[in-house]
Amino acid sequence: MTTVGPLRLGVNIDHVATVRNARGGAFPDPVRAALLAAKAGADGITAHLREDRRHITDHDIARLSAELSIPLNFEMAPTPEMLAIALRHRPHAACIVPEKREERTTEGGIDAAGQHDRLAPMVAELLAAGVRVSLFIEPDARQIAAAVGLGAPVVELHTGRYAELDEAARAIELRRLADAAALAAKNGIEVHAGHGLTFDNVAPVAAIPQVRELNIGHFLIGEAIFTGLEDSVRRMKALMEQAR
Ligand code: PXP
Numbered sequence: 001m002t003t004v005g006p007l008r009l010g011v012n013i014d015h016v017a018t019v020r021n022a023r024g025g026a027f028p029d030p031v032r033a034a035l036l037a038a039k040a041g042a043d044g045i046t047a048h049l050r051e052d053r054r055h056i057t058d059h060d061i062a063r064l065s066a067e068l069s070i071p072l073n074f075e076m077a078p079t080p081e082m083l084a085i086a087l088r089h090r091p092h093a094a095c096i097v098p099e100k101r102e103e104r105t106t107e108g109g110i111d112a113a114g115q116h117d118r119l120a121p122m123v124a125e126l127l128a129a130g131v132r133v134s135l136f137i138e139p140d141a142r143q144i145a146a147a148v149g150l151g152a153p154v155v156e157l158h159t160g161r162y163a164e165l166d167e168a169a170r171a172i173e174l175r176r177l178a179d180a181a182a183l184a185a186k187n188g189i190e191v192h193a194g195h196g197l198t199f200d201n202v203a204p205v206a207a208i209p210q211v212r213e214l215n216i217g218h219f220l221i222g223e224a225i226f227t228g229l230e231d232s233v234r235r236m237k238a239l240m241e242q243a244r
Helices: 012-023 030-039 060-069 080-089 116-128 141-150 160-164 167-186 202-208 220-225 229-243
Strands: 008-012 045-050 074-075 095-096 132-137 154-158 190-194 209-215
Touching: 008 190, 008 220, 008 229, 012 030, 012 132, 012 220, 030 045, 030 229, 045 060, 060 074, 060 080, 074 080, 074 202, 080 116, 095 116, 095 154, 116 132, 116 141, 132 141, 141 154, 141 167, 154 167, 154 209, 160 167, 167 190, 167 202, 202 209, 202 229, 209 220, 220 229
Parallel strands: 008 045, 008 209, 045 074, 074 095, 095 132, 132 154, 154 190, 190 209
Antiparallel strands: none
């Protein structure tokens, strides 16, 4: 039953590049994965160009920018290098994430409150270039107030902690996500969410009415090994739609 607005799926293709880079060379091609995901119903493609280029490369971003017919969400650390790349390609959206070299994946949200002065000129430049800026934050009121202060049109709520907890402990974290989503939307900010989402845990997050987009990668690419990427994307979209 549809009671709330539609929910978009952004497919993160980083880990197709991780597998490619394990051997060097050109296969598997993350751009091919992006085009296939789009065919299967993905509403956008997300790619994180990390400082150490461990998965997505500059050339991948150039190709995605040229070849995609659905929006590209460029995940970037708040560095001058990444800002220059974003301004060169002007993707539909840029999601600013914290980045630590030693982490295996993005471990927490960005401290938008503590880093206001560093982020403010970056957010302003991206917005002036027509890029929709999103801040990847923990679901808490202080970070949402900071996003409002920075003029960010979008926040992406970090669901990593929710995804790690067992069913019993999840309820509290889900409440935090729902409260943060409501607060952000009340302040005119579009709400996205992502990290660690799977077929088993996606529904409660997808059911939060203010959430407009989920960005999902690792699980979908892993599942694609068994059933193919089109199937994993289709099944995820179906679960998201059922939850609305
Ligand atoms: N959103 C952001 C901002 C991320 O950094 C990531 C991981 O790269 C994701 C979503 C997707 O997370 P996962 O790969 O766990 O689905």
